[in-house]
Amino acid sequence: MLVFFNLRILNRNEIDPLDAKSIFHSKHKEENNIDPDDGNSKLCGACNVPIFSTPFKATESGSGYLHDQCSNLPIDSDCSDLHPSLEPLEKQPNLEKSNCSHCKAVCGDVLYRCRGPGCGFQLNVTCAWTVKIMHRSHDHRLTVFRCSAADASFACCACGTGHRPGLLWVPSMPLVYVCGPCGFWLHPHCAALPNVIEHQSHKHPLLLNYGIRSSTCQCAICGEEVSSWGVYSCTMCRYYVHIMCAVTERQSFESVLLGEAFGDGRIPGLVHFPVPDEYTSIVRHITKNTPTTSDVKLQHRHPLTLHHDYPIYKEADDEVDRPPTCNACVQFISPPFYSCSWCPKLFLHDSCARLPSVLRQNPIAIPLDLIDLKTIESTTCCNRNTNAFTFRRHSTNMDVMCALMPTSITHAAHAKTHVLRSSASGDLEACRCCGGLLSGVSYKCGTCRNFSIHGTCARLPATVRHVCDPHPLKLVTAPPPRRQPQTNTIYCDACERGLDDARWHYGCAECKQAFHVECVPCLDKLSLVKYEMVEVSERCHECPLTLVRVHMVCGRQCGVCRKGYLGHRDSTAFACFKCYFSIHVSCAFTWKIEAIISRINCL
Incomplete structure (x- = not known):
């Protein structure tokens, strides 16, 4: 009441x-x-x-x-209800540390004093x-x-x-x-509660959190449900404690400064982004701070070999040495990793090779089963196509990176000690990176409430390589200083379309180039597709055809319809680089259907 x-x-x-x-x-x-x-x-x-x-x-x-x-x-304050006088109160510096005539509290550096002669009535700012x-x-x-x-x-x-x-x-x-x-x-x-405490009831530090308020969470001390707006919780365990249960007895807890806790790495399960570059395994980066991976290696029909050096992989199309991609997360392979001598296209990061068969701690809080897709399907978390490993249950289909995202993260683009907590996808908040509304796995700042970001945007690496620039491109997260209106428009050097520099993008200060995030191949909507795993055999060509991006066959003609490739950068095609032959994906399926009809007509 x-x-x-x-x-x-x-x-x-x-x-x-x-x-x-x-x-x-x-x-x-x-x-x-x-x-x-x-x-x-x-x-x-x-x-x-x-x-x-x-x-x-x-x-x-x-x-x-x-x-x-x-x-x-304001200079003057008319507080006639507190001081019935014809003279207004004037803002003055509080040089003598005077007390407020109304609430008797010590005034701050500023007070409002009556101008009337001989009247010493004065108010502090909160009363005025x-x-x-x-x-x-x-x-x-x-x-x-x-x-x-x-x-x-x-x-x-x-x-x-x-x-x-x-x-x-x-x-x-x-x-x-x-x-x-x-x-x-x-x-x-409660407004000035310690943000981190070490409590005698739990082995990990507990962070103050607002907004959990769920009947499914119970206080670990009193056993009652967490129905208040604030709670102390562990970033690694499903451990919640009422505020009063945590701090009423002074001898049961110890306050810890956030800066010290972050600097000493005393808060487990708190993952910092961004990762250094596109070769850094996101799964490895997350699982080193969270107990997600299993001690049992994934089963494969052949023995897997562990490597501790970077692999060299030669693409047949351009004869350039490139690292292969992981079959689980489709990121570039980095050591340590596993390979199979019998399956030359199989590569797995060491952390991806130990993914659990059932993932119980995940952003949607229901058990998810590990699936090796084999075919290209769309994910429900970030709406991207993939043929890699996913975690699935009923209609939910999440790629491994989204499924493993923790409940709490920090990001270098925001305040150092502000914790970003997982957010419901229905929140009408705009992502600081791309400007889109929050959806899927997303995060909001639990301190200032002015920073929100998609999980996929939070995972963007600090630097990436692009074929259009000889230097590593740096992630630009802050808008540049104000410029004259005539110089406001800048263009992406990959697609030559306008680029909103208020959104995050990649740039090279030395070459003065800028790129949309979606124009970096290892980060775009097709970045979760392992192309070399998709091969088809067509009657129109004697060699197997491999799935490729459309830009790799630009300037050619389709071997079936004889038309060019005018698709979007997120389009794909089938190609044989050994024979310089390619066809549209749609033509591949049309050819099969026509071949079936032809065989039926011959019967």
Whole structure:
């Protein structure tokens, strides 16, 4: 049951609907990349309220912080309900660390003082104005209200309980944070909870998380379901603890700074992206931090040989030495890896060779079976075609990289200590990389709530190679400085179409070239197809035909219909490079159908 304070300003009926719509429910898209621990401890110089996740500005001296709202306070304040006077209150610096005449709290560096002669009435910023902050527990701005300790016994939406005086993790603060339209109330104790704790009940550090709230999760200490909005959880285990169960007894836990926990690698299951280049195995990168792989190697009808050096593989079409791709994840092979002397097209990363037959911990939380497709099918997670290994159950079909993505990641394109957590695909959030709405395996920042990204976009390597540039291309994740309007348009050097530099792309500063992500062959929609595994025998040609990308046969004519190849870059064809022969994929199936009809007519 919510308790309304004995303050006129807290009457919800007096909240301006226009103010509620325009301020409470407008998401601030400015990023706050401050460390969450610093956000809890560092106070705004004007209002003395913690910075939290609120966009802020540094003070002129550079030694302090100001909320974005507090950095632009009006000169005068008309607080006639608190100080009936004809004179307005004037903003002045608080040089003497004076107390507020209304709430008796020490004012910040700024206060509002009556201009009337002989009147010493003064207010701090939170009493003079409605201050709104951002906190990672809620999507909207929270209004700061001052209250007495006796009044602060409402049900907090973070922990789901009423609070009693004397909680130990922060000093007592006569404040409450409220989102009126949502009915969201946050106690100052829960607003400043430690972000990481080491608890005596679990072997791994526990991270503070908001938004789990599920009847399928039970508190490991009290056994009751996790129905509150906030919870401490383990990034590796399905281990959840109520906030109050975790921190009420001071001797049962120890606070850990996020920066120290990340730097020491003390948080298992937390995977950092991006990987260095396209030769880095994503499966190996994920499984070294998560207990996903099995100790049993995949069964094959022939003995598999383990290699510790890079392989050399010669493509017949261009006589260029290229590494082969893994049959499980279709990434370039890197050591250590397995091969089969009897099956020259079989290659497996060491981590891919130990994929579990049943994957129980995955983004959709249902057991998935490992399948070797053999044929080209579309995945349900990222809508890409593949003929490699997938994890499947009923209508769900996930490639191995999407299926193995962890629940929590960090990314170099965002704040160092901000954890990105797996997000429901129905969230109407735009991906920071490609601009598309979140779908499939996706992540949102649990701290500032202003960074969202697809799982496939998060896996983009920091550098890639492209045939059009002699240097490694670097992933560009930040828009360039503002340019003159006439120089805004840039073009992709692969497809020669316009490139939006506000989206992530690859570029070479030395050659001044830029490329769409989808114009890099090892990252596009056909990057999960292992082409050399798809061969067909056609009566129109005596040699087996291998599936290839259309750009490899551009300038030729189809051996069946005699037409050229004008397909999109994501199109395919069948080719025999030994004989310089190729046909459309559609012509291959048409030829087979016509041959069957011809045989039937001859009967």
